[in-house]
Amino acid sequence: MSYSNMGSDDTRRSWSEPPHIGSKYISDKSKTNPASSWRDMGVRRTFPVALHQAKLEPWHSAKVINYSHRTASLRLSKLSISNKRKGVRIKAKKTILSLRGTELQNPPKDLFEMTDLESLSMSPERESCLEFKLTEVPKEIKNLNNLRQLVLDTNELREIPNEISDLNQLETLTLSNNRLAELPGGFAKLSSLRSLHLANNRFAEFPNEICGLVSLSFLDLSDNSIREIPDEFDWLSSTLQTLLLYINDLQRLPESFGNLTELTTLWLGKNRLESLPKSFGKLVNLDWSDFPSSSNIDENPLKSPPLWVCQRGVSAIRDYFSGNKPEKITEERREEIELSLED
Template sequence: MGQNLTSEIKHLNETRARTLDASSRGLVTIDASIPPCPNLIELNLSNNKISSIPSILLKDFASLRIVDLSYNSLKTIVPEIAMLQNLMKLSLVCNQMTTIPKEICQCTALIELNLNDNEVSFLPDNIGDLELLRKLYVHKNHLKSLPDSIGNLVSLIELDVGDNDLSELNVNIFGCSDLRYLDASNNTISNISGEAIKGLNRLTCLNFGGNELTELPEEMSQLVNLKEFLLYENKFSYFPRVLTNLWNLEILDLNNNEIKEVPMQIAAMLSLKNLSLAANSIRNIPKELSVMTHLQQLNLQENPLVSALQAVFQYNENWKVIEAVFMVLSYGNASKGAKEFLEELEKLKEQFRKQKETEENL
């Protein structure tokens, strides 16, 4: 296989081509005798069985900007990775890496680093040196904490640390003031520091699902640009009131908590389009829900509801909006699917239409 790559690279040098796709070749090793390729800017070695990258390869391919080593058998990256001063995107998804060398943070041109699905237990302390980094993905690893220098990633817009062993977010994360997307799902976080959150007012998507949260800090109300907030599978016993201050929120998922009631202040969330409250302990629905004219999907499945549909919709005359709502209800153990709901809703609509006609004729 090394010989095949050697001949390909010789051809690339002759033609001055700038990309090499050697993915899915069954490669186990990379021959250190491969000739230099100074023009190469993109190298794809994904989906092979490579267990190590020879240092000489990194020294002789210094022009590389994009490197894809995902789906291999790498356990680490050699320190010579620092030679790739032009490197902008590096993917190491689905390898067997347990450590990330600090030298990777000398690749200061990096804008995207993907370490998803490895066995990394900590990030380099100098990760903050990557001041141009915009996307950092460390999903499904073994992180127990984030380094203090995380707050120096001033260009970061996407951070995924879901499916790790985090019990808290490093308070220094507030320094990532340009962050738009943060996934911290499926960890063991029981508390969110208000100090950590208050500087992240550009966030549009926040995922804390699958944690151990019981409350949210008041500083959460400063996330005025938040569009999607996922809080499923936590330990909330009440609907966090601070959420009602998020007027631009469009998607809210509180499925699988221990919430007993929905506050009437929910009516202030006029931008909400998708509200998921399935698998809680909700018995009654506030009539204020009926004024939420942007609502398109409401999921109340697996709740012990006792209030009738009229309690929700009797004050709402905008039937076009109501017809657009997809709602799954559960009365005790008897589930009602969307079709049955819409049939019942149609009957209610006709009932209220006749009632309104009668009132107008009086």
């Protein structure tokens, strides 16, 4: 089975985000409704909107070479970039490799000799390939020291080798839909990592190694069983902009959580939170009031502040903790406000 050449959708994606964001993934506990064609397989769509919908600038072009062998498909691409803005012309070539099918079960050894690779995908992605999955990441992955993007979604991974920490150029790592319960001890050495996807795994404890990722701006830990966030999480206060903790077992957030002042997107829906820390009002860049979503905070047994206060945004939460408790909006008044906004 071979895949078709890279189309316009692929060429528009950026190097900072995985090429399949917005695709479907396996979940064994989510209550969301999957697309009908995937329902019997237990597959649902990933969370929309906040998952960095990236695009390439118009001066990007791609040339794709396809290689197929039985049920495996390997796609090698050379992406040429030419920037003519302000009279400056910069050219670069980027190498992309996608591994599919039976090759996932036994990755070829010569793969790890391709040291010019900048993007490597070893993820089934397609319905017809889901029976072929990666069960372990070869330690030879450390040889690919020019990798900037590594996609390992929807496999059967139970652990990640510590050798992955040698990929000091890595910017995006996607590990969603696996069986991971912990990260390797050297994980914090990934000093260039900006985007980390760990949704739908088996984390019961927050992986503390994440707190040492000095460049991290996007973190998805949705659909796990995490109960609390460590105080040290605010070490990411100067970089973290998107944090997705939707569908977990969170019972509390540390007071230091309010130090994450660069946050613009935060999903805490479907947890067990009864209160928020008083420092929460410091998250002035949070988009809850501008872009209300049930993923933000809904389906928590909140008492302090009550859920209806949280749904009105950070300013209402800050007023609540300062003693200026906002007036509860009736459903009738809410409808009036919505109608006036439409006009």
